[in-house]
Amino acid sequence: MEAFATIEQYDARFPGREVPDAMLEECLKDATYAIAAVLEDRGVDYGDPSEDFAERLMRVCRSVANRILPSGGDVPTGATQMSVTAGPYQQTFSMPAAYGSPKLIPSELAMLGLGSSRIGWAPLGGRDD
Numbered sequence: 001m002e003a004f005a006t007i008e009q010y011d012a013r014f015p016g017r018e019v020p021d022a023m024l025e026e027c028l029k030d031a032t033y034a035i036a037a038v039l040e041d042r043g044v045d046y047g048d049p050s051e052d053f054a055e056r057l058m059r060v061c062r063s064v065a066n067r068i069l070p071s072g073g074d075v076p077t078g079a080t081q082m083s084v085t086a087g088p089y090q091q092t093f094s095m096p097a098a099y100g101s102p103k104l105i106p107s108e109l110a111m112l113g114l115g116s117s118r119i120g121w122a123p124l125g126g127r128d129d
């Protein structure tokens with residue numbers, strides 16, 4: 001399967017990466033497979049997307065790939081907190097739940113039109129049969 005985003009599209013949105021093209025390509029593929037799995041699970045045909053939907057696929061693919069791509073620096077990409085202690089040499093990072101995993105977050109699902117809300121109702125106290 002071809003990735004929903006190219007290296008050039010990724011670099012246009014997130015310039016200055018420090019990892020090789022091969023690693024980025026693998027992250028884009030991981031993101032693509034994660035997106036495809038969600039779409040298949042929801043019954044959405046992504047095989048021949050319209051121009052608008054292809055643009056959304058590309059943007060979500062870049063976002064997911066950026067989240068799972070190693071930063072190459074001392075602080076991992078996606079860290080929300082960092083703590084350093086001089087003795088006894090402790091260093092701590094706090095990461096959001098989705099870090100390092102090609103799982104789509106709510107804003108990405110919404111961009112694809114797959115919000116998490118459900119339609120329907122259930123009577124309180126059970127059925128009236």
